[in-house]
Amino acid sequence: xxxKQMQSNYIKIVGKINSNLExxxxxxxxxxxxxxxxxxxxxxxxxxxxxxxxxxxIHDINMDIGNYIVIEGQFRSYNRYENSYNKLLLxxxxxxxxxxxxxxxxxxxxxxxEVFLDGFLCKETKFRTTPFGRExxxxxxxxxxxxxxxxxxxxxxxxxxxxxxxxxxVGDRIKxxxxxxxxxxxxxxxxxxxxxxxxxxxxxxxxxxxKENNRKKNEEGES
Numbered sequence: 001x002x003x004k005q006m007q008s009n010y011i012k013i014v015g016k017i018n019s020n021l022e023x024x025x026x027x028x029x030x031x032x033x034x035x036x037x038x039x040x041x042x043x044x045x046x047x048x049x050x051x052x053x054x055x056x057x058i059h060d061i062n063m064d065i066g067n068y069i070v071i072e073g074q075f076r077s078y079n080r081y082e083n084s085y086n087k088l089l090l091x092x093x094x095x096x097x098x099x100x101x102x103x104x105x106x107x108x109x110x111x112x113x114e115v116f117l118d119g120f121l122c123k124e125t126k127f128r129t130t131p132f133g134r135e136x137x138x139x140x141x142x143x144x145x146x147x148x149x150x151x152x153x154x155x156x157x158x159x160x161x162x163x164x165x166x167x168x169x170v171g172d173r174i175k176x177x178x179x180x181x182x183x184x185x186x187x188x189x190x191x192x193x194x195x196x197x198x199x200x201x202x203x204x205x206x207x208x209x210x211k212e213n214n215r216k217k218n219e220e221g222e223s
Contacts, residue, residue, distance in 0.1 A: 012115075013037060013049065015040065015049075015112060016037065017038075022035065033052070034053075035051055037092075052076075058097065062099065068099065069097055069098070070097065070099075072094070072095055074151070115179060119150075119151075119174060120174070121170055121171060123140040124170060125138065127162060135159055135162040138154065139155045139157065140155070141202075154199070154200070156201055156203055161204055175210060176207040176208070179205070182198055184199075185197055
């Protein structure tokens, strides 16, 4: 990954392989595969995250289900045309992968899910309160990628950060740190049957709102 990409979109996750490899696509003769990784949270729950990886990175890696791996790369978005509309897919794009030593695992899983994004707000923020009284602001961040492409990443801020982000405007530049989380929800299909879907988003733990000639900082530890 070049330095510019590292500065704007970086993710590192540690966890167990949760599924077998499945063929995804091919670019200039290089095959890419998808699989899921189980990443622990500080609580007892886990995030099940989708990963895209090149065949050249895994030729000497044991990709058996249950094995611990460490992945570094980017959190990317892809458009897929399904049922007459575009669907935004979110994936961890692996740039590097390695198998940790047995004595490294306990230390690595203390910080198993870290992401940094530097991008621009591309949709109006949405402030809401959960039934349990937690304040949340939903945001969509556009992060520049090579070849004039952008990744569109859903992000959520909590508490004091949520109240701060509610006032942000489209076009504002944001730097943020957090973790990628998976969340199940129910959606009604064309047959009026509810299906369980999974959403992926960045849960923000710290952020910087960058303005021309003025930088404002606002941060809050994740609750």
